[in-house]
Amino acid sequence: MAAKRILLGITGGIAAYKSAELVRLLKKAGHSVRVVMTRGAEAFVTPLTFQALSGEPVRTSLLDPEAEAGMGHIELAKWADQVVIAPASADFIARLANGMADDLLTTLCCATEAPIAVAPAMNQAMWGNHRTQRNLRLLQDDPQVTLWGPDQGEQACGDTGPGRMLEPLVLAGLVAGQPPTGVLTGKRVVITAGPTREPIDPVRYISNHSSGKMGYALAAAARDAGAEVVLISGPVAIPAPSGVEVRNVTTAADMLKASSEAVDVGCDLFIASAAVADYRPQSCESDKIKKSSEQMALSLVRNPDTLATIAARADAPFTVGFAAETTDVARYAIDKMQRKKLQMIVANDVSVPGLGFNSDNNAVTVFWPDGQASIGPDSKQRIADRLMALIGEHLDQATG
Structure with a gap:
């Protein structure tokens, strides 16, 4: 498969540590990878980790004086063949679904013409919340956006249910156009x-x-x-x-x-x-049945x-x-x-x-x-x- 230019967006969540392995797998497959981190992501993993793995500077600021013309969002938006957000927090999904551009990652998503893949990662209750589901429906109706996951199982908080980020190996396969294989593949x-x-x-x-x-x-x-x-x-x-x-x-x-x-x-x-x-019932009454007897x-x-x-x-x-x-x-x-x-x-x-x-x-x-x-x-x-x-x-x- 031809190498791609992958823009990996990392948002705040414990699953951010798995994104380091995703960068390694993408690089091993021959892709060029640049990483954009939100402030929340920096609370879990340092930018230096992703810089060492990708071989590229990690971007965190919307108006970056080191970027071309100081507008990193435009530069990155034009560079990417594929944008992958992994993990994608409930907060990021809400902002993306509603077209917000209040940080570097959401702004470049608004500016890019590349396909955007979103790999959700959150607590099962947050995933099931009706507001999150409403935002997900908006993304599902967006022809530029594809949802990858989430997985189900045990979560860092101790809960069990949907909301886990797909494993890095699965995400790397999806980037390559290879769906996950299993006992029911093709069925x-x-x-x-x-x-x-x-x-x-x-x-x-x-x-x-x-x-x-x-x-x-x-x-x-x-x-x-x-x-x-x-x-x-x-x-x-x-x-x-x-x-x-x-x-x-x-x-x-x-x-x-x-x-x-x-x-x-x-x-x-x-x-x-x-x-x-x-x-x-043998028949369904057209009007509500009234209480008329014991x-x-x-x-x-x-x-x-x-x-x-x-x-x-x-x-x-x-x-x-x-x-x-x-x-x-x-x-x-x-x-x-x-x-x-x-x-x-x-x-x-x-x-x-x-x-x-x-x-x-x-x-x-x-x-x-x-x-x-x-x-x-x-x-x-x-x-x-x-x-x-x-x-x-x-x-x-x-x-x-």
């Missing part, structure tokens, strides 16, 4: 997540306690394993994983339609982690079975189901796997306090026709990562 994965809502009238509906956290963690794990991921999500209150196509649905009928359409265009692996309502009877009819429908297709992908049970978990899960002709099923006991619905943790047992494995208790993201490795292994055997 297309469709995942369902969250609850469904079955309307009774314009105000009320039937639903369940699913938060969607397990399905969203699986989508991130599949993405990190190299897959192209379509996430079909019922109504949830959590941010979508970056790099994943999300299709929002409400009812069980909606979920079946969206799942079928996603599988129609090609699917190697279908994972049904959504908690789909088994029944819906009792009210509600007639329910069976919903279509998304999992069984996908598994029964002539072109069925490798299909993995989920079973949330409160008693006799193994027996019910194995029966469901056999009845619906699934390749694997993931079972968990949702009656255990602190695990399953609405929790950040879980413990599951995975069954397949000639074996089983237990995973957890652990965070849902760690369980998702281990599940994806296990599923990928079985998928490889089935298609190999």
Whole structure:
């Protein structure tokens, strides 16, 4: 690959120490690298570190008397073939998204015509904050900007979740146009997540306690394993994983339609982690039902079975189901796997306090026709990562 002129922007965050390795990898690959640091970045790593690794002076000031004509932002903006911001803090993302130019790094981003890659790095709560997500949506709509990451896992503060900066080796590969490789590289994965809502009238509906956290963690794990991921999500209150196509649905009928359409265009692996309502009201009233008596009877009819429908297709992908049970978990899960002709099923006991619905943790047992494995208790993201490795292994055997 032809060498590039890489402008590496480093903002304030503990992940700034990883950027030193990124500079080393980029230089090793033959690229020219110049580094711009914000004041916050200087609090974590000294400019001298990056000067030694890049062989170039590190820029920190907007009006630099040592720069050509004293305007370093214009000089750097014209020089760069690619701008990479790693780590990109929540503060920097907010300023970039809103077109601010209040320091050297944001100013050169406004002045450059080069593509800008942003590698977010922040606490999981900051990543999930609605203001951060709003700013990210603005960047996603910007044709000049690409988001790289974030990763999921343990964070310096002790939290676990999305927000980690991608590893330097992955970022260096992305600069070279080489996406991360993993057990699902080249595969297309469709995942369902969250609850469904079955309307009774314009105000009320039937639903369940699913938060969607397990399905969203699986989508991130599949993405990190190299897959192209379509996430079909019922109504949830959590941010979508970056790099994943999300299709929002409400009812069980909606979920079946969206799942079928996603599988129609090609699917190697279908994972049904959504908690789909088994029944819906026979009719949905057009107006709010008023209190008129001490009792009210509600007639329910069976919903279509998304999992069984996908598994029964002539072109069925490798299909993995989920079973949330409160008693006799193994027996019910194995029966469901056999009845619906699934390749694997993931079972968990949702009656255990602190695990399953609405929790950040879980413990599951995975069954397949000639074996089983237990995973957890652990965070849902760690369980998702281990599940994806296990599923990928079985998928490889089935298609190999």
